[in-house]
Amino acid sequence: MNWKILMLALIASVGLQSCSEDDGSPNGGKANLTVRMTDAPGDYDAVLIDVQGIEIHVTSETELEGDVDGDGWIAVDDVQTGVYDLLELTGGVTQVLADTEVPEGFVSQIRLILGSNNTVVVNGVSKPLNTPSAQQSGLKLQVNEELVAGENYAFLLDFDVDNSIVTTGNGGYNLKPVIRLNAEPNAGTVVGSITPVNIQALVRIENSNITISAYTNAEGEFSLNGVPAGTYKLTVIPEANSLLNTYVIDEIEVKANSVTEVEVVTL
Template sequence: MKKSLKNFSLKSLLLLAVVAVGMVSCSDDENNPESEGKANLRVSMTDAPGDYDAVFVEVVDVMIQTDAAVEGAEGEGEGAEEGWVSVGDVQTGVYDLLELTGGVSQVLADTEVPAGYVSQIRLVLGTDNYVVIDGEEEPLSTPSAQQSGLKLQLNQELEAGENYSFLLDFDVDKSVVTTGNGGKSLKPVIRLSAEADAGMIVGAVHPTEFRSLVTAKNATTTISAYTDANGEFALKGVPAGTYQVSVTPDVAAGLDVVFEDDVVVEENSTIDLETIFLE
């Protein structure tokens, strides 16, 4: 009888071990993005400088248009029929765009999405948008079309198990529009870039007692940022190409604009211009 019980216990332990291994295996599969057909998507927001004290925008969602959503959208509503789905886990809130310059960016989403072809990405805004001019707050009227989201062409195949990072670069000067009655309206102008494929231009400007505007420009692209308190700057999401970089000091400094010609940017690389001296 004891021998029988011993054999039974041994068989039971072996069975439990097999079940446990199977559960761990299933758990590993669930935590593996590739096994679920998932890709990791990171979306950040930055800003080109503008001539305001502050520009606040309310972010309520980030959405993508995917083939997978189109195929499974039947009966899920008008937005789903168009293939638009939220990326999920979006860092919603009201952000001051003018704090997102000089290389600073705000992560809006860092999440897993179904692998597949993504044609467009959309930033959805709320109504709590306003600009600060000379210390005075002024509301930014936001047309319903803008609240529903500005569509940006992505045209990217997201492969399972891979990481993708995209940057939404606001152009504040073009995004804030003066209306006929003298008010202000928000009509976002945003440049979308894939950070993995783009380069970056960094450096510093001397003297540092004042802020300077650093701009990289060629025939198709213009990217700019202010220097920080240490005189440093970073231009992110720069497409590969050859640029002229200009440094424009604050008018009160009484210094001349300095140009750096033929700055070559390659994919996924950082170009350090080191220290640029103003005279």
Template structure:
């Protein structure tokens, strides 16, 4: 049965480079100013750390697939309007920074999948040398991410996509590189965040939150700030691992609680 569709506001798709993709936040139209009959959808992409100076991804399109029409097996893919295409260095998107990809309206109703379409101009930078990454045609056609949610008019939804660099960049036998994207998508309203600041901040540190079910990580930015978004509710062990060259010791924070829709600020953490 085809469902009745109203207008939905797809507010923004964002590309970011922290270690976890965040969740969807929901609020009603009285709070966010969305016009009656519309809904707002925000999508962000973030990045999990990897051992590279830079990781460039070539974003060419963002597409969505709604519910199938009557008599059809599946819905048709549609490109979003005004997508901010281009090359993005995932490792620049740290400390909670994100890059807007799209801001459009789509029909409200059942949203099945989002597809991130990459081009061929992807590369890693190691010791100052930029090395192209081969991108299989199947990856260029688009990485499908399941949403499978009924989007209501007048409600804002925010999705964060977590681009795992370490898993996505594959080293081949001839010292080449292949990009096979591994992305985790989550909705902000169903998760929480862990933020804080690491001192000294002259060097980049890896911050990781882990429990039996989830592992989410991010690097600190130039100011020592970090933000782990899209963290499922639960209790975590958080480790802060500085660059080995600093000689500083790793620090562990136990029993860090994350609640749905809340931000746990660990404040300033001092390395010794």
């Protein structure tokens, strides 16, 4: 009888210890992170960006897995490295760069690391894009987001190509990226289409704080991603040689974590 009591006590003790160990954060203190890239319009034939890595700066109360130098910078796993044409990422198209787990904690910055194979195509001629700072330490963007274990977070890197490429006096091109980072888990999306579909149009929404734009695709469709909740003005600007008028909707309400569909815009 005493042995049975002892065994029951031992089992109960192990069970309590196991429960105590399992009471930590979900996924072992990991948050789910997706990083995507998209592009605002630019007047070039192609803009090719060589993505080699992504890092985040995490402040945590516990020791960070993957923090090799002890400075809080962690390399994001499973990054889809490669050369991407930013001008293919319009009309709401996005490129997933990473979809993985990262340690929970306060993320102050994200760093996009570029390689040396960056080029711009102008009038059919390919020319190098100089990016010395990006190759050394990466392009740092402010995040300031608390990542909670078990939750899903999506970071959208929105390049503004037209303002990111600077011509030099000797006919060269420098890449000084202007990137809008949306790290709000509750951001919305605005979708719609135009007619006629045989032209391309620039679609822009804006208010006093935010401007987001994208081109329509071959089917006349557009999608504006990562839009914080709020009220916006929507403007559709057809290509100049179409001789069509600009179309304006004065107020569009975007709600958190939802899709706002605009009726077909007839130009």
